[in-house]
Amino acid sequence: GAGVSQSPRYKVAKRGQDVALRCDPISGHVSLFWYQQALGQGPEFLTYFQNEAQLDKSGLPSDRFFAERPEGSVSTLKIQRTQQEDSAVYLCASSLLWDQGNYGYTFGSGTRLTVV
Amino acid sequence: SQKIEQNSEALNIQEGKTATLTCNYTNYSPAYLQWYRQDPGRGPVFLLLIRENEKEKRKERLKVTFDTTLKQSLFHITASQPADSATYLCALAGNNRKLIWGLGTSLAVNP
Numbered sequence: 001g002a003g004v005s006q007s008p009r010y011k012v013a014k015r016g017q018d019v020a021l022r023c024d025p026i027s028g029h030v031s032l033f034w035y036q037q038a039l040g041q042g043p044e045f046l047t048y049f050q051n052e053a054q055l056d057k058s059g060l061p062s063d064r065f066f067a068e069r070p071e072g073s074v075s076t077l078k079i080q081r082t083q084q085e086d087s088a089v090y091l092c093a094s095s096l097l098w099d100q101g102n103y104g105y106t107f108g109s110g111t112r113l114t115v116v
Numbered sequence: 117s118q119k120i121e122q123n124s125e126a127l128n129i130q131e132g133k134t135a136t137l138t139c140n141y142t143n144y145s146p147a148y149l150q151w152y153r154q155d156p157g158r159g160p161v162f163l164l165l166i167r168e169n170e171k172e173k174r175k176e177r178l179k180v181t182f183d184t185t186l187k188q189s190l191f192h193i194t195a196s197q198p199a200d201s202a203t204y205l206c207a208l209a210g211n212n213r214k215l216i217w218g219l220g221t222s223l224a225v226n227p
Contacts, residue, residue, distance in 0.1 A: 104165055
């Protein structure tokens with residue numbers, strides 16, 4: 001597609017519920033990143049994929065967070081047993097090359113997760 | 117710990133003037149620095165990247181400088197327009213692929 005697409009745009013979850021957030025990167029983009037952005041803050045790194053390989057998951061805040069990209073295109077971020085502190089905007093970004101170097105990232109509009 | 121600071125206060129300027137936004141960092145030696153624009157309810161949009169061995173980069177009305185001695189980047193928008201009103205984020209990267217982000221500076225350009 002023309003841009004990075006994320007769904008759903010908004011998600012309200014009851015505390016303890018599992019959620020799955022989807023990211024469709026730009027076709028052909030090798031690198032895919034997930035970030036978490038709290039209100040009034042900059043994005044915080046969660047995890048990084050190069051094709052289907054998850055090369056860095058050091059930013060995932062707990063073992064309740066899990067991400068996958070099984071075929072090297074669409075990625076899903078799953079949060080199990082959601083807590084109120086998980087409420088944030090989850091941003092997905094992709095880039096053409098493994099080294100996003102001169103090109104920066106292309107971000108989706110994010111999924112706003114609210115845990116009640 | 118690594119820290120990035122951007123103008124903490126919102127910036128209000130008059131249309132046509134030059135907006136200057138500041139990004140300072142400590143305890144970090146970035147390979148490059150990026151500037152993004154973010155509008156409410158949207159993801160960040162990439163604007164410019166500058167490498168550690170570059171002093172200045174320009175793109176249309178935008179100019180970025182990078183001083184690794186001062187550990188500072190300045191982002192300029194010349195001939196500002198109300199449509200430039202947004203939050204501007206700086207992000208630094210080392211030799212890995214993670215970006216470390218500032219909190220952003222809110223810019224309002226008044227007609």
